[in-house]
Amino acid sequence: MNSSLKLKLLSATFLTLGLAACGGSDSATSERGAASQPRGAEYRADNEQPTEGEAWEGTTDAERPEVSQAVQAAKGNDFWWPQTLDLAPLRQNASDYSPLGPDFNYREAFLELDLEEVKSDIEALMTESQDWWPADYGHYGPFFIRMAWHSAGTYRLADGRGGAAGGQQRFEPLNSWPDNTNLDKARQLLWPIKKKYGDALSWADLMVLTGNVAMESMGFKTIGFAGGREDDWEPDLVYWGPEGEFLGSKERFAGGELEKPLGASVMGLIYVNPEGPNGSGDPLEAAERIRLTFGRMAMNDEETVALIAGGHTFGKAHGAHKPDDCLSREPAALGTENQGIGWNNSCGKGHSEDTVTSGLEGAWTADPARWTHQYLTFLFEYDWERGESPAGAIQYHPAGGEADSLVPDAHRDDVRHAPMMLTTDLALKEDPAYREISMRFLEDPAEFEDAFARAWFKLTHRDMGPRSNYLGSMVPEGEFIWQDPVPEVSNPISTSDASRLKQEIMASDLTVPQLVRAAWASASSFRESDQRGGTNGARLRFAPQNQWAANSPQEITEVMAVLSDIQQRFNEAGGRQVSMADLLVLGGAAAIEKAAQDAGQDVSVTFRPGRGDATEDMTDGESFVHLEPKADAFRNYYSSEARLTPAQAMVDKADMLGLTIPEMTALIGGMRALGATHGGGEMGVLTDNPGQLTNDFFVNLMDIGTVWEKIGDYTYVGRDRASGEEKWQASEVDLVFGSNAELRAAAERYAYDGGDERLAHDFVRAWTKVMNLGRPQEPSRG
Template sequence: MGDGSQSGKCPMSVDMSNGGHDTTTKVTGRAATQGACPFRGSRIGGAIGSEPQLDTWWPNRLKVELLHQNPIQADPLRDQNYAEEFSNIDYDALKADIREFLTTSVDWWPSDYHNYGPQMVRMAWHSAGTYRIADGRGGAGQAMQRFAPINSWWDNGNIDKSRRLLWPIKQKFGTALSWADLIILTGNVALEIMGFKTFGFAGGRIDAWESDRATYWGPETWQGDEKVGHPGEMVNLNKRWEGGPKEEHWDLENPLGATHQALIYVNPEGPGGSGDPVDSAREIRESFARMAMNDEETVALIAGGHAFGKSHGKVDANKIGPAPEGAPMQAMGMGWQNPEGTGFAQYTMTNGIEGSWTPNPTQWDNDYLTNLFKYEWEPKKSPAGALQWTPVDSDAPKTPDAHIEGKFEPLMMMTSDLALKTDPAYKAICEKFLEDFDYFADAFARAWYKLTHRDMGPVDRYVGPEVPKEVLPWQDPLPQLDYETVNDSDVAELKKSVLDSGLSVSQLVAAAWASASTYRDSDKRGGANGARVRLAPQKDWEVNNPQLLAETLQGLEKIQSQFNDAQSGDKKISMADLIVLAGCAAVEKAAKDAGVETTVPFVPGRTDTTQEWTDGESFEWLKPVVDGFRNYRNEEVSYKVASEHLFLDKAQLLALTAPEWTAISGGLKVLNINYDGSQHGLFTDKPGVLSNDFFSVLSSMEYEWKPQDAHELMFDINDRQSGETKFTATRCDLVFGSNSQLRQVVEVYAGSDGHPRFVRDFVRAWHKVMMLDRFDVPEARAEAMAASWSTAAV
């Protein structure tokens, strides 16, 4: 609100009829409040809006609003079929425009070596490199690089310029080309014009329209307490690490991937700016593993990426202006304004390290590894004061200056580069790459493809002419549907067989929920398709009650075998479909037993994958830490937040709204699917019936809620009159009554007219979860998602 020079006055109230000069006079009393600025606030300690907010007063409150991010109201393209529009782009013309742009240079941000290629590779890498396997968050999928906090991390310094350089191309192709796709495609084309053969490219990323408020990026403040020079100086290392780099116990806080605040991976100067390659190697291995990369992929990415371009560190970081989110109005969203010289070209300041790794920074070759291993390196300081390394040998080649014709500079390496030469495992991989350049090129191509596509989910989401035919293990492959699926009469027959099988409603619902609720909307992994709940590791997860699950699956396999054997031709039902269908049949019975007739939608077409096609180590990351739907809590994981906050996180990964979260939770509780068979949250005397008893008990004042001990993890629900304990509950049960926003939904379902509405909402939310991973039938999936938001009458 203005430049801060007015005395708390709203700039909207300036009288423009007098040339914009303030002509108001001091008014007291009631009239002073009329027409007052709606954004008034204390200016003490900062600008308007800097006064204490809701999170300041109640920092531990449950942020239910995180379930309603990126709302349809914020999306100007809510009526768009993006995959279809992208498919109709003149793809060759698009790539031609990118190629032409890459070898140009503009006055306001000149290209290094007259080639924007390396700069665009960095942009694409940093867009994708935020991905982390623990919760699937981050990555390039929604172009979150455009929003805070990511757009203002020090490690993304000057990437704001890269996107502005691309705007003419984005503007030309309009809404048929998302920023998310353009950023990655530009990185691919940049590699290609510099002589590298990429593995392929898939479009289909859909832009977000607001910043991501759900992802936990670390315990530090987003910009640190004060502006300092290098990433290693920004934060106290121990804020996200337990132990130290030279200690036996040295763990990075889950689910974080970056080793320091405001970085994509690691501090290039070593942990805390230490300059120790051994410690740097430990840090690299941990961080890249958190980003789903093994040792060979890690070395390939670093060695391949550092074959191009240069690092920038010509100016003291303390002279550089604020990041984009803190930049003044006239900067128009671009940060890091540099007051030295021209502020760009040879004066550019990014991470503080200055120089290039190779003599040919715009050409794909193996010079990076050759130079790293051929020469000895000694530490020195960059012009900005950052720690870097230079060749000891006088005969080492030099690299041309990026902007001054005829000038040459010594080569540069970072501490994180020396780590590849120091660590025995990394060294062996480097030596293999040095011996076989073709093998290295293929390894880098595959690692780059994985990096830039890891968060896209199943290949059904991939569009465009350069989608590779080869399906890779990290893409969670599924067999193609090569048989006729069941029709409506088959579904009716199968439902009857399921309900006559002797398997309980609770068993059937629990198996379907275990199968489908592995889905993560962050990276589109998991879900019921493939029936991986039958396979390791999911079949053995404690949260899935392995013994009961095995019994349920055995019963369903008999039904599947009998049905498929009775068919003529190619018709059959997969276990993936039958598990979901059985859960749907059980929900219908539970609703009917509660007095509400309903039909639960079912869309066939899922296929069964195999153990061979399932990466057990990768899928282990999908195991929940807290699953309040089933009152599961993994005691092997240390907790820094309360269970209900992790439960909220689980709901957000399932793309649930607050009403959906409430309806599903209350329904699953009365359907009695707690992972250990406990009675916690089972606020009913009719388990297995889809009643609204959960909500009635939560909203009733007939009970007292008493913690069982000082930890306040378990509670007794006692009758106020008799003192008798009627029920028990966990924090994940009681949160729906204690949180002010969730309680309002509870009261709707607990009302005298609330039961039919609850059943309707439960069924819609159930169908949505069962369909979350059905990108193979986008119309049906979209319909399920839309129906879950519907407010149609019961």
């Protein structure tokens, strides 16, 4: 999934200006470390460099102080004009940079691996403790579990972004998040494995697989592993929240609720503050945040309890000293001599019993390097009283000094400790719903183990999409509802079948705009971020997709009725069977060919069959709710519920579809010419011949004889410059192709004399790309 996630809207803060991030933290639920400078910090306060026009008079070159990188760095246009439409995500789609070259096939390379050999190598590494970073309890398993969890745990349901795919933990800002403190060392420990297997084993797959092997090496049985995550080669531009510094949370709750599409409750953490909201130490308040955050990340209450209880069975938290007293800055803030390793610890040994990450300290069980049921046993067996770690962090220990010597030290044979619990752990005991589940798991260990195994598999595979993307000999049998299962098609229609069906479709009463809108509604639900949605499954037939306002429910019902009759007649004739998923794509293709022919263009829309039809029982409707478009510039649809402006939402949608700037431009102009706007409205249809694939949209947009006047928040009217007569209506996403310099450059190419042929060619190519998104890959599981 090269460069597939493409989150964007915080790029000015962390990338364009080159500001250093900072922090210092520990486990999957930590919130400690220094705050970074906000974007508006004055650079000259530190270095007193001259501004433009000033000079270092009376000094030689050798005497002049070194100009800071922040001063020298080129400033993007969004520095000078913050409201400029950010097109960086689409430029990233265009580059899709990979040093592996266009002919490298990761699926083929991965399937050549001997996974048992890989697992054996990883397992051997677990107990090969290194002097430079010794293993707690002589076993790196808990450390690697945290690495895998934090790689996958950024996934969020609302937009499908985050997750393990791409191996983004290697890049900033994730690499330098406070919650990922010291995980740079985990990947250093794994380097011999990566070095041995090279391109055939991506970092993204290696980190998740290592988490699985870690659990199994400590006695827990996972339900399997799937490969297929291709590495990204550049950091994603990520909107992780509105805060300008790490460990902030107030701004994301400014409206009283956690801002969408965010999942984590604190900037720079995977989930929540382990000391409770704002360090309250209140388990019930913590429970509310846990439920909110894990819910945003696709987990229900049972899965949440299983993950917390199962994950905290292993390992310990590290807070032997105060982070601010010991830790250097994070990797992104340190010099080149550190070679990407940050959080250098100056206290004591700098590791082992002196390890510092979050400031929380201790283990949950008496055997932290082995799978046991002690976490839940201890949680309910003891009365827990509030205390502090050596670093001053809020945590809990058994009341009255009970069990003070129950837990061995991670490195010293002659030292013992009491078990500890975090505020977030006690939430599983104090919250009524969590308590009921926890008690059930306590009384039925087999049920607990099964629930944890399933939740762990979901956590680490949620963003991979359908099972057809899964690779390797360890893929579990069966399918889960969250994988959006679709029956495989064993005998897809032939080319001659497709031609006959297209003729029958065009002979019906369905119009070109109706067919184009229906095909687009089906295909454009795809999210490249987590490989969900798209035409495969034809879930446009039933709720919730057939009720989405963007899809014009009444029209979709009418189109589906006609296509269903065609499907039934074809399938009853015997022989090959056509799915509704393929039929929707065929209808769009037939309509575009007709529209191009009517405009004097001879084009052929490539069609690849093989999509299947899902059933309602195969569809998690509650999960699909999150795919509903609140804005779709391609249909000129915009809802008041949209969180972005129409132009910003256009870029976000195009990014989800993996489109480049030229592809987005061609699709917008072509669909306007086809009259494929939401509800068949005139907004943006800048042509006197709607339904024909012409370049009229661009020609009329560039017409200097038209003067535009704003008449609403995002709507405009175009008037004849001489007479003042109204000619067109348009939205912000229409006019931005004339006002934004980069988009105008792309649009002008289609407005040239004779540009209609170029548009037809580019439109068909971009359209075909969208129609094939989410199309099932050939099964290959090793």
